[in-house]
Amino acid sequence: MWHNIWYALLGLFLAGYLALDGITLGTGIIGRWLARDDAERHTVAAATGPFFLGNEVWLVAAAGITLGGFPGLESSVISGMYPLIVFAVGALLVREAAMQFRRRVPGARWRRRWDAVVQCACLVLALMWGALGGALIGAVPVKGGHLDVDAGVLLRPVPVLSALTAVAVFALHALVFLAVRTEGGVAVRAAELSRRLAPVAAGLAAVTALAAIADGTARDGLLNPLPTALLFLTAAAALLLAPRLTTTSGWRAPAVSGFAALAPVLLIGAAHFPQTVVSSVGPREHISVSEAAADPSTLSVVGPVVLLVLPVLLAFQAMQWWAFRAKADERSPAYF
């Protein structure tokens, strides 16, 4: 039982990461082009800044859950995806620093240089997470619980298309968020651009899905095709719907685009369950949730501790969103 609870926790934190840090990622990718002058750049920075630390930390938590709860995934997925993880982690490090540096020294040159660095790092991150999801939804050459480092796994059509989709989805999610959380020219342009980007993002997602069906190794990963397909359709609908909600439904709009951003976690979970990783070598090499999980003695002792503090953690997060719920404009405080 405990391994399924832990698996749900892992899903929760990964999903939270994509939906929340997706805002930072998308803003990093598209914010530079969206803002036209210094006042608008200030608005964009003020809109996302307060949540930056609280958003990215969901990934650290997910990695911690993998480390403590799923040694089987740690030694297959993370080491097996070595080059991808190295670039992603490098980009995380660079983004973390660049976000902190960019407004410390006055002067447009300093800031623009670090803005470009943030943009690169966010782009690399979005591409890496997209490729990782695209690779893991299919069958991967896992054998004996070990995945050999192999760039070939990542350079197939599905991971590549999925990487591009991720960039579009995060950008869309950020635009929807900015349309709701900012005021003035930025909000108007973000809403407009999100409406134009939505079909592109949904189209890319559809092409990725078609490629997954056409590609044998990707199709082999779909152990539960029906729930996966339904989830996918819901996510694609969310992509198209979110921009339409920005004018009428306020915060519900980024919640809907957030669902589209986190959908890959649900998709992979639903496609494979009760397996976590599907092996292209054969069904006996699949890694199930209980095989990937730590020993029950660990899960049943640490699990209650985690469940006990979870409400407190979520309360801190909620406090952050409540404290900074007001719309941002060029006069709002910004630190990052």
Added chain:
Amino acid sequence: MDDVLVLARLQFAITAIAHYLFVALTLGLVTYLVVMQTRWAVTGKETHRRQTRFWGQLYVINYALGIGTGIVMEFQFGLVWSGLTHFTGNVFGAPLAIETLVAFFAESTLLGLWIFGWNRMGRVLHTVILWLVALTAYSSVFFVLTANGFLNHPVGYEMKDGKAVLTDFTALLTNTNALSAAAHILAGSVVTGSFFVIAVSAWHLRRRTGHEEFFWSSMKLALPLTPVFVLLTAALGGTQIGYSVKQTPTKYGERSDRAQAMVETFTQKFGPGNYFPPGFSQTAEFVMIIPALFMMLIAVLCVLFMIKRNLIRRRVLLWLLTATLVLPYVSNISGWVFREVGRQPWAVYGVLKTEDAITPGLSYGTVLTSLLVFGTLVATLLVVDWALLFRFARRGPDAAQLGRMPGEGAQDTSGPDTGEDGVAASLPHQTSASASASSTPSSSSSAPTF
């Protein structure tokens, strides 16, 4: 294979050392910040607010790479040391999972609230948030050291089918090896934070930058505490050695009977081999202790000169106090080298060799590439981060961007890019009158007060 192992260890050493360069100061500074901000919360005096903002600004800048390098470290376990999680993940991973959730997740969220809560939260709530940031940071130390203590002195587990299984969680959490190290490290961090506050204050006092009251008050807070904490760190280090001499005797060379007996046990279980760490780990022990003696000497000497502000006129002493900042860092790093290299050739002492902890099938080129990627990035960003720290430390309290209110301390805003500098620096200047109010939230902000 051996070459891959060397590269992998080098990669971990570089990131771990870089991480700790920032962590030690984070832990030390947050302790002082808690004192400063609590004084502000109680008295409401502007001087305390200014103090919290200035040192808080340096704290936040330092924090940036602390998080960044921490993420790199966390992922290294999966990338390079998956053998460690494969064989001992059931036990070793548990405290790390708790650390990321209970401590770091909360710490990071709360830090965001603290940074952006300036001028919009009530003074007391804002201070409570800082208290929570400090508490979660301390608990981080406890859980990380619980994991590290397991590597040095494994307890609370049992081997089943070649894998470690957690049998006694309480034993894991009360591992004397971990607890003594955590206490030693916390005290050492406060020493690092103290010398940071002292060094920056001494620089300003020596250069007569016009903030004598401000920096004398910081000096008065940190300097008298420093000898106390140096002594405490030494005493706790002694306690730690008392435990580790018995638990990991091979750290202390080949001469002792305990070490010889331990090697015999190892040889019976794992076959003959070299079970002693390279000699430089013991050198590191002395490189840790000797700076501590100088820190003690300098701190005590300067405390004596504090009477009637005598110290402010002793330029040599002030110069010495600034230069001393190097010493706690030397001690911190050597201490870790002594502890971790001294554990070799084991990843988990007496259970798992480092060569078996590495991810199977890693190629030389792969690890070399990641070593170069991480090494270059960490080195570059470290230089920029420290350059920013120096810049903000040098410019003094008026330049702090953290918690700046409209029109307040606008020293930096004369450039062409006024609108983009600092917190709310772009607000209309008519509100500058409100800057003198000590704690009331800015009324011109469109944001709600919280």
